[in-house]
Amino acid sequence: MSTTLLSITGDGTFRASRPGPAQGPADDAEGQRLQALERLRSLLGDDLEDGIATGLYLPSALGTEPADHLLPASLSLLAGTTGDLVSYGWRVGPGASRAWLRARELRERTVEDARFALLGYDGPLRLTVLGPATLSAASFVANGERTLADAGARRDLPVLLGEGLAAYAAAVRERVPGARPGVLVREDALGAVVGGRIPTPSGRDRYRALALPELGELQATLLEALAASGGIAREDVTFAVGGRDGTLGTALTAGAARIAVAPSALGDLSDAAGRRAWESLAQAREGGTAIELVLDASRPDRDLDRVTSIWGRIGYAPADLAGLTWQAHAVSAGSARRDPSAPPPADSLLTEAAIASLLRRAPGWVEALTA
Numbered sequence: 001m002s003t004t005l006l007s008i009t010g011d012g013t014f015r016a017s018r019p020g021p022a023q024g025p026a027d028d029a030e031g032q033r034l035q036a037l038e039r040l041r042s043l044l045g046d047d048l049e050d051g052i053a054t055g056l057y058l059p060s061a062l063g064t065e066p067a068d069h070l071l072p073a074s075l076s077l078l079a080g081t082t083g084d085l086v087s088y089g090w091r092v093g094p095g096a097s098r099a100w101l102r103a104r105e106l107r108e109r110t111v112e113d114a115r116f117a118l119l120g121y122d123g124p125l126r127l128t129v130l131g132p133a134t135l136s137a138a139s140f141v142a143n144g145e146r147t148l149a150d151a152g153a154r155r156d157l158p159v160l161l162g163e164g165l166a167a168y169a170a171a172v173r174e175r176v177p178g179a180r181p182g183v184l185v186r187e188d189a190l191g192a193v194v195g196g197r198i199p200t201p202s203g204r205d206r207y208r209a210l211a212l213p214e215l216g217e218l219q220a221t222l223l224e225a226l227a228a229s230g231g232i233a234r235e236d237v238t239f240a241v242g243g244r245d246g247t248l249g250t251a252l253t254a255g256a257a258r259i260a261v262a263p264s265a266l267g268d269l270s271d272a273a274g275r276r277a278w279e280s281l282a283q284a285r286e287g288g289t290a291i292e293l294v295l296d297a298s299r300p301d302r303d304l305d306r307v308t309s310i311w312g313r314i315g316y317a318p319a320d321l322a323g324l325t326w327q328a329h330a331v332s333a334g335s336a337r338r339d340p341s342a343p344p345p346a347d348s349l350l351t352e353a354a355i356a357s358l359l360r361r362a363p364g365w366v367e368a369l370t371a
Contacts, residue, residue: 002050005366007325008358009055011294012128012184013070014040015349016062032064033110037117043355045121052362055325057126057184058114058172060107063349070186070344071138072103074130077164078157083139088201089341091140092147107168115175122178124236127168131187131239132157132218133210137198138189138340146341148198148207158218162225169230182236183226184260189340190215191242191265199339212250219254238292243267243277252284259284260292260327263303269313278310292325297354300328300361322369328358 016032017039036059044054061070066085075083075090083090084097118125130138135157136148147153169181192198196209219239226232238258241247243266251259261281267274285291295303311321332338332348 003322004053005051005322005369006362007053007055008048008355008362009044009126009292009325009327010040010057010350010355011327011329012057012059012126012186013061013063013330013349014059015346015351016064017352030109030113033062033106034113034117036062037110037113039352041117041121043352043359045118045123048359048362051366054359055124055126056118056121057128058110060128061344061349062106062110063344063346064106065102066343067099067102068106070128070130070188071135071341072099073107074135074161075139076100076103076107077129077168078160079163079167081160086140088144089140090138091142092153093142108171111168111171111175114172118176118179120178121176123180124182125172125176125179126182126184126238127165127172128184128186129161129165131185131190132161132222133193133215134187134189134340135161136210137193137207140201140341144201146198146201146207148193148210149200154218155221158222159225162222163229165226165232166230169232180236181230181232182238183232184238185219185222185240187240187242187247188335190240190247191245191336192340194242194245194247212246215247216250216254219251219256223255235290238290240294243281244273248277248280248284252287252289256289258290258292260294262294262296262329263306263310264296269310275314278314282311282314282316290323290325292327294327294329295358296331297328297350297357298331300326300358304361304365318369318371326358326362328354330354 014036016036044056047053060073062068082096083092083100085099136154139147141150172181193210198207223234235257238260239251239256240260241251243261266277269275330350332345
């Protein structure tokens, strides 16, 4: 078996294509889901070549309708929880509305379609959710406040999410017997949560910043819940982190074995915070932490050039980059400033072309590592 020099995967989303004209309105949505799974398998279901692996994932968001996005998909996973969609966003607790039930139904359809699209597949299969910090900022409780303001509800999130993920993973194993589920925990609003930038409902104030020890407790609790309820080991759970804001060290302290970080979020070596972030990343890698580079799918070369340049400037050779994972990520315009409770735009979903673009770049990158 050859050594894996590079792995390629996606961010858990996929923009569904419209089925052909032969299909009617009744089977339009179903056709999109099945077709998306088939296309993902064709892209990521087999290793590209010796030394270049691929990581197949089950998409959590296809964007076919308002309930078919990462936020409702993640919230509807919370074990024993109900919720609804109101004028200001997704609300947890008052009872299951049609939109909440629809989000669950779409996930069940995806898993059912995987039985056919992934027939005979044997290998890792990643599931994707928004993490507890982001869910607390993106959802609301019955009184109209964000979940972030309710300490009890906030502490419950990782437990309920872990239990829901365990049931999700069990359903996947039943329908795709060869699958070995892992989890990507996306914390898209992490910077705003730990930076105290999440607005209150009135918009005139901001919620207090979530302290790093509290974040670490949420992450550790989720890891424990996944191991206890779903048999998903920490080595199969990837946490997205910010890097410059101390969240990298917090995740490692919480027990994370895999980290996903965007090179653009780490900054440069010209300022102290940026240097600390890159050096912390290098130390984590030396300590055995698996690293995923979250690459802007619209311009991955910019991110890769940054990594190569900075890696060399902090004393590492190109060969020391062997073994990384590239995670294709759809970065939509204005995403850094968007309220996490707002509906996502269409360009927040990963496309087939974006994944194919990374696959084309991979051989040249590996050749440079081994030159």
